[in-house]
Amino acid sequence: MEKPLWRPDRNSPIPLHLQITEYLRDKIAGGEWTVGTRLPSQRSLAESFGVNRSTVVAALGELAAAGMIEGGRGGGTKVVNHTWGVLASTPPPDWNAYVSAGIHYPNLPAVQEINRSEFHPGLLRLGTGELSPELLPREEMSRLLRRMADHVPDLGYGEPNGDLFLRELLASRMNSQGIKASPECILIVSGALQALQLISVGLLQRGSTVLLERPSYLYSVPVFQSAGMKLQGVPMDEEGLRPELVGPYAKQYGGALLYTIPTFHNPTGIVMSQQRRNRLLEVCQKAGLPILEDDVYRDLWLDEPPPAPLKAGDSSGVVLYMSSLSKTLSPGLRIGWITGPQPVIERLADIKMQSDYGSSAFSQRLAAECLSSGMYEAHMESLRTKLRLRRQAALDSLQRHFGEGLAEWSIPNGGFYIWLKLNRTAAPRKLFDAALKQGILINPGHLYDPEAGNRIRISYAYASLDELESGLARMAEIVASL
DSSP states (O other), X not given: OOOOOOOOOTTSSSOHHHHHHHHHHHHHHTTSXXXXXXXXXXXXXXXXXXXXXXXXHHHHHHHHHTTSEEEETTTEEEEOOSSSSSOOSSOOOOHHHHHHHOSSOOOOHHHHHHHHHTTSTTOEESSOOSOOGGGSOXXXXXXXXXXXXXXXXXXXXXXXXXXXXXXXXXXXXXXXXXXXXXGGGEEEESSHHHHHHHHHHHTOOTTOEEEEEESOGGGGOTHHHHTTOEEEEEEEEXXXXXXXXXXXXXXXXXXXXXXXXXXXOTTXXXXXOHHHHHHXXXXXXXXXXXXXXXXXXXXXXXXXXXXXXXXXXXXXXXXXXXXXXXXXXXXXXXXXXXXXXXXXXXXXHHHHHHHHSSSOHHHHHHHHHHHHTSHHHHHHHHHHHHHHHHHHHHHHHHHHHHTTTTEEOOOOSBSSEEEEEESSOOOHHHHHHHHHHTTEEOEEGGGTOTTOTTEEEEESSSSOHHHHXXXXXXXXXXXXXX
């Protein structure tokens, strides 16, 4: 349950515990906290309300006396009645049973905590995998929107595959990267995450096994598990996924698909070498194992452009390729795309039409204007310069505060992330909680690999230069203390 953001008024003549009682009573009586809902711990409520724990205990005592809540052994405090002291004549629906019965898996607790905390003001975000608002092209977007005002896109539903003009522009871009793609073999999606959702329900059978790098971003997003899939990690080395293990793993675990981020991998930042890409394609083609290539970080190179996509070397249609503008231009646009064999794209387009009747026409046309006007390329040149400064600031801070044997790291050539390896192991949840208490939000390694408890994903894309320095300095103190 999300912690309350409200706090009692210390200048009010009403005692604090009675203000809290009234607040909690309204939550329950208004139906926000339904019967069966478990309340946050007393300590957590005290922190949220900015009061002593004894004040919270007094408030909960009032609610318990009124018959609205009840504490159980080892089960925490739960809502047992939604009226003020009188049992309802008809039992209310048990929404918790409905929630538990839903087929979509919940996010990991730490991921839920991160998603909630990211919007708390004043929190220093060292792990956020998106561009800082100050790096987004607001002025350029404003000019494009004013220009678009005279050419409003069609207000009706669009084509199943997405805006044709945008697909033609994307086909041209991918052709310049060595990918043979025609507009009819491209599907516009609402971000890369929707692409994963469509593939999981449209192409794979329940019980299938998805092979992926270990560690991987996909471990923190239960989209495949919610569709009944199993994840099986394949080890990496400094060049990325180890292709000699893909065949044996696929045979042993019945792999139905290989998901990979070969370029500026999330969370490690590794770029798969061209030789490694060639070998991986060869192995998968021989095994008849489809590849889903996630290439959302490609344009974020900082030192030199990365090798060509896996899809560029695909002569047998084994690779489904997906990318997005969320990491480079705007996460709020929700524009991504998939390209692959035409029957596959048509199948996914049909599933998407069943889901949402197509991505936003406005977002698609704005994305097309960004690409066709030259604004996107100009933005990327400026963005790379700014990200180089942030990367160097992060590396300098790490050297100052973690360089005395506290941690190890590699220098990323692009993307957002530094995969920090702590030389002093601490329980991941303890480290996460200690940092959050200090006003720092981190992405602990176990989100990407259950065995990576001594890792932290550091992002230099969101926090400011000053925040990177102060945040990493404080993190070094926390790690040393634990």
